[in-house]
Amino acid sequence: MHQVLQTDGTLRAAAPLDVSTTRQLYAAMVAARTYDHKGTTLQKQGRLATYASFLGQEACQIGATGPLRPDDWLVATYRDAGAMWAQGYPWVNLFLGRTGDERGGAAPPDVNVLPPSITVGAHMIHAVGLAWAEQYRGTDRVALTMFGDGATSEGDFHEAMNFAGVFGVPVIFLCQNNHYAISTPRHRQTAAETLAAKADGYGMPGRQVDGNDLFAVYDAVAAAVADARAGGGPTFIEAVTYRLSPHTTADDPGRYRPAAEEEEWRARDPLDRVRRYLEANGEWSPAWQDELEQAAAADVDAAITAAEQLEPLGAAAVFDAVFAEPTPQLLRQRNRAATDE
Amino acid sequence: MAQALTAALGHALRSDRDVLILGEDVGTTGGVFRITDGLQTEFGPDRVIDTPVAESGIAGAAFGMAVAGLRPVAEIQFLGFAYPAYDQIVSHISRIRTRSQHRFTAPLVIRIPYGAGIGAAEHHSESTEAIFAHTPGVKVVVPSTPADAAGLLLTAIADPDPVIFLEPIRSYRRVRGEVADPPRPVAFGEAAVRRSGTDLTLVAYGAMVPDTMDAADDLAVAGIEAEVLDLRTLVPLDYDTLLDSANRTGRVVLVQEGHRTCGFAAELAATIQEEALYSLLAPVTRVTGWDTVVPLRRAEHHYVPSPERIAAAGRAVMEA
Ligand SMILES: Cc1ncc(C[n+]2csc(CCOP(=O)(O)OP(=O)(O)O)c2C)c(N)n1
Numbered sequence: 001m002h003q004v005l006q007t008d009g010t011l012r013a014a015a016p017l018d019v020s021t022t023r024q025l026y027a028a029m030v031a032a033r034t035y036d037h038k039g040t041t042l043q044k045q046g047r048l049a050t051y052a053s054f055l056g057q058e059a060c061q062i063g064a065t066g067p068l069r070p071d072d073w074l075v076a077t078y079r080d081a082g083a084m085w086a087q088g089y090p091w092v093n094l095f096l097g098r099t100g101d102e103r104g105g106a107a108p109p110d111v112n113v114l115p116p117s118i119t120v121g122a123h124m125i126h127a128v129g130l131a132w133a134e135q136y137r138g139t140d141r142v143a144l145t146m147f148g149d150g151a152t153s154e155g156d157f158h159e160a161m162n163f164a165g166v167f168g169v170p171v172i173f174l175c176q177n178n179h180y181a182i183s184t185p186r187h188r189q190t191a192a193e194t195l196a197a198k199a200d201g202y203g204m205p206g207r208q209v210d211g212n213d214l215f216a217v218y219d220a221v222a223a224a225v226a227d228a229r230a231g232g233g234p235t236f237i238e239a240v241t242y243r244l245s246p247h248t249t250a251d252d253p254g255r256y257r258p259a260a261e262e263e264e265w266r267a268r269d270p271l272d273r274v275r276r277y278l279e280a281n282g283e284w285s286p287a288w289q290d291e292l293e294q295a296a297a298a299d300v301d302a303a304i305t306a307a308e309q310l311e312p313l314g315a316a317a318v319f320d321a322v323f324a325e326p327t328p329q330l331l332r333q334r335n336r337a338a339t340d341e
Numbered sequence: 342m343a344q345a346l347t348a349a350l351g352h353a354l355r356s357d358r359d360v361l362i363l364g365e366d367v368g369t370t371g372g373v374f375r376i377t378d379g380l381q382t383e384f385g386p387d388r389v390i391d392t393p394v395a396e397s398g399i400a401g402a403a404f405g406m407a408v409a410g411l412r413p414v415a416e417i418q419f420l421g422f423a424y425p426a427y428d429q430i431v432s433h434i435s436r437i438r439t440r441s442q443h444r445f446t447a448p449l450v451i452r453i454p455y456g457a458g459i460g461a462a463e464h465h466s467e468s469t470e471a472i473f474a475h476t477p478g479v480k481v482v483v484p485s486t487p488a489d490a491a492g493l494l495l496t497a498i499a500d501p502d503p504v505i506f507l508e509p510i511r512s513y514r515r516v517r518g519e520v521a522d523p524p525r526p527v528a529f530g531e532a533a534v535r536r537s538g539t540d541l542t543l544v545a546y547g548a549m550v551p552d553t554m555d556a557a558d559d560l561a562v563a564g565i566e567a568e569v570l571d572l573r574t575l576v577p578l579d580y581d582t583l584l585d586s587a588n589r590t591g592r593v594v595l596v597q598e599g600h601r602t603c604g605f606a607a608e609l610a611a612t613i614q615e616e617a618l619y620s621l622l623a624p625v626t627r628v629t630g631w632d633t634v635v636p637l638r639r640a641e642h643h644y645v646p647s648p649e650r651i652a653a654a655g656r657a658v659m660e661a
Pocket of ligand 1: 079118119120121147148149150151152178180181182243247
């Protein structure tokens with residue numbers, strides 16, 4: 001397993017990033033965690049529908065998107081708000097989605113991030129199609145798709161990997177192996193020793209990296225992106241991480257995993273590791289940490305306020321976003337809905 | 342009809358570099374029904390793409406291409422093999438516009454041969470168009486003539502939304518007719534009146550249109566003048582032509598090859614009773630396939646509505 005930054009913050013290999021970029025990515029990890037805490041809190045207050053936390057997976061979220069260009073594609077899941085935000089998807093959109101408002105899915109025009117996939121495993125093939133279109137047009141854009149260990153058991157995972165391999169499209173598959181799909185442990189998803197081993201069967205490189213190590217994730221994704229941009233085709237990366245939170249706010253992990261296991265992983269917290277590294281380099285201080293947390297909280301609070309202040313969609317708007325122009329069927333139904341109300 | 346479709350695809354590929362074709366065996370062999378014959382030679386393997394055998398992958402990849410701004414035309418070999426792709430259609434292709442509030446769209450076409458009549462193996466004779474009509478966010482097109490097949494296909498490719506394009510297998514070689522060169526687009530949502538009549542209305546689409554015309558000829562021999570409507574597109578639906586005809590004749594027979602329960606004819610019947618009940622002189626009647634698996638070759642005739650069954654239904658509503 002590829003590791004660069006050890007739990008104690010010391011390097012095992014050369015850092016792939018200079019210190020100032022590391023500081024930026026650390027700030028992004030802090031922002032992501034701030035949003036994540038807010039998500040869980042707001043859900044408990046009944047202000048969001050179910051919330052899926054990525055606590056403990058911040059190195060994957062921020063390390064994966066770090067090497068992307070702003071015009072690259074990102075196709076991710078309900079658990080990847082941190083990555084989506086890092087790729088330009090505004091917090092307000094993410095909150096809107098979670099409050100139950102379709103407008104959350106409307107990324108800004110220059111942000112090539114699809115709305116999060118709620119269906120497990122069906123979206124990786126979308127990234128293949130997007131990357132294929134870029135290849136066809138001769139751009140050097142790539143597509144990154146993120147998914148969990150459970151998603152590798154879905155049939156569409158196979159079809160996506162297979163298409164990507166056969167057509168050599170510029171797509172990066174980043175699997176966050178967080179050890180559980182709701183309650184189902186990783187070893188119940190596959191008898192394969194590693195998920196990375198699966199790449200072999202599709203004729204593409206597969207790498208297993210420490211998913212709690214910002215540098216390892218960044219490193220692996222950066223190499224895969226460079227390869228894909230240069231016409232080298234797809235790469236599969238298994239980032240080994242752990243979801244410190246429940247699956248969603250509706251889940252009780254006590255039913256399927258020992259608390260001691262959680263504690264073990266808490267000791268490998270991806271933020272602590274980067275903080276120790278920066279501190280040892282004289283690049284971290286408690287004051288700076290406060291500053292980061294306060295700035296992130298202000299951003300996130302502003303986003304939730306903006307989301308909650310938006311008037312809910314009217315009945316007509318519900319009918320008007322099915323097709324470019326409503327069909328006669330929808331026009332009749334829209335009128336009926338208006339008279340029924 | 343097969344040649345008309347080939348001509349339309351060739352024209353679309355020639356006019357717009359964003360159009361590309363993908364599917365199983367569509368390239369080298371030109372597809373199992375030869376609809377894409379010669380296109381890979383003319384446009385190359387990057388635009389007429391032979392894919393692995395993976396229907397969900399074809400639909401899902403086409404979705405990604407369409408979201409990125411291309412105009413993919415995917416082919417699924419038979420409707421009975423489209424079900425693995427249905428998840429992509431119902432969960433993503435049909436919804437991305439709503440999910441993203443118009444920010445992302447999937448202007449793609451999925452061409453699927455459908456229907457019985459060539460005595461093929463199991464899964465090769467399905468007529469489950471109602472499943473797609475029941476799915477919000479996709480248009481459903483079922484042509485019956487060569488000119489419509491070509492013209493509706495061009496419209497489908499240019500449409501800003503996903504289109505399920507069902508091609509009647511038994512009409513591929515059997516139904517002939519003139520097609521302009523290049524084919525002229527045919528608008529969605531406009532039913533064609535294939536035969537005018539004052540006594541009753543026969544409504545059909547796709548492969549059932551020729552049989553319905555035969556039934557109308559039979560009825561004419563008995564002095565019954567049937568109007569025959571060809572819906573051409575189920576989504577969007579041409580209510581005006583349908584209700585206008587029902588109001589004029591007061592007697593309606595709905596013809597569909599698909600299974601009876603929750604078939605598209607049921608939707609039409611409900612609409613007619615909601616909006617034209619007081620013009621009706623007889624109950625609205627359906628002639629449909631049955632709620633059975635489509636029988637294999639030797640018993641298939643028990644399933645597919647025949648001109649005789651349609652004509653008998655016509656006589657029955659005249660006597661009601
Ligand atoms: C097709 C599908 N089946 C089932 C579900 C319900 N479900 C939601 S998340 C989940 C587990 C997914 O696990 P994994 O892919 O490992 O991702 P993680 O949630 O751990 O990030 C399941 C079964 C779903 N959303 N989609």
